[in-house]
Amino acid sequence: MKAAKKGQNEGAMPNVAIKTAEKGHTEGAKCCMCVFTSLVLGKLLKQFLINFHPGIFTVYWFVVELYRILKTSVLAHYMLGLALLQRQESAKGIKELEKALDLGRGANPKGYMVEEIWQELAKAKYLEWERSSSKRSWELQSLKEACESALKEKHFLDYSQMEGFVDDATTSHSEQLEALERVFNTAAEADIPTEVPDYLCCRITLDIFHDPVITPSGLTYERAVILEHLQKVGKFDPITREPLDPSQLVPNLAIKEAVEAFLDKHGWAYKID
Incomplete structure (x- = not known):
């Protein structure tokens, strides 16, 4: 038992x-x-x-x-x-x-x-970009102010040594300030939101690609969107109207890498509306 x-x-x-x-x-x-x-x-x-x-x-x-x-x-x-x-x-x-x-x-x-x-990753990456962007902006502004102060001191020193050439000294100082402004504006460009290039966006959603796939016709779509179209609307390319089957979709690695490179440089593009 x-x-x-x-x-x-x-x-x-x-x-x-x-x-x-x-x-x-x-x-x-x-x-x-x-x-x-x-x-x-x-x-x-x-x-x-x-x-x-x-x-x-x-x-x-x-x-x-x-x-x-x-x-x-x-x-x-x-x-x-x-x-x-x-x-x-x-x-x-x-x-x-x-x-x-x-x-x-x-x-x-x-x-x-x-x-x-993607939704969770984009939120996290955008917050990360905001923090690093704020830090970069503060550092650039501090450096710019230090450079402007140094140029101002140099201008006064040159002004005191260039008797009779006041206009030349003033012109030189203005040109240096303008050049400095251009340099710092260029340095800040990557953090200024603009438009995402069209070739990095899905033709249907108009959003930046998350998982791009290319069709036999050579057009690239967001995978989830084109699969939904094929399932609910019909098995044809939404733009060319040519017959299309899910098995014909191929990852567009070139666009995927281009999107990753763009996002690495322009973190603001992770922002979700």
Whole structure:
């Protein structure tokens, strides 16, 4: 009887553990880190417990499988990024969101979450740009004032030594101030919001590309937008009207790299209206 009861308890252990894991999954949604833990680890833990057998090799498999999922899971990097941002660890959070975005591009429609990732990444990157832009602006203004002060002192010194050439000294000083103004205006240009170049924007949304794909006709669209068009409107190119199937969409890596280069230089373009 004791042996039979013991066998029943051993068989029930995985079920109890599974229910506990599922309960933890629900309660874990109260904060980003708990959501990350429950969503990413919950499924793996459940699978592990269903196939539970004592032994070091099972534990080893669990660790290896956990590492594989964490390394390649879009959701894992996304939730970890949100958790790090909430903890004010902006640099690490942005890095995780960027990993999630790279992994998420080209995912199948059911698991596609590039737009959600982009929204969070754009907000974080824009806040980062605002902080660094304010710092750069203050540094440039301080340096400009110091240069203007130095030029003013030089002007008075030259003025006292150039008797009879007052007009020349004044003209030279004005030209130097104008040149200084141009130099600092040029230095500040990258932080002045302008228009995003048309070739970096989707023809349908008019927003900067997040996940650009190119069609056989040579036109580039935002992946989520063109997929929605093909699903809800019809399987044809919205501009050329030529037949188009989702399988014909190819990532436009050249535009993707151009967008990344533009955003690296012009962080203000991350702003979401």
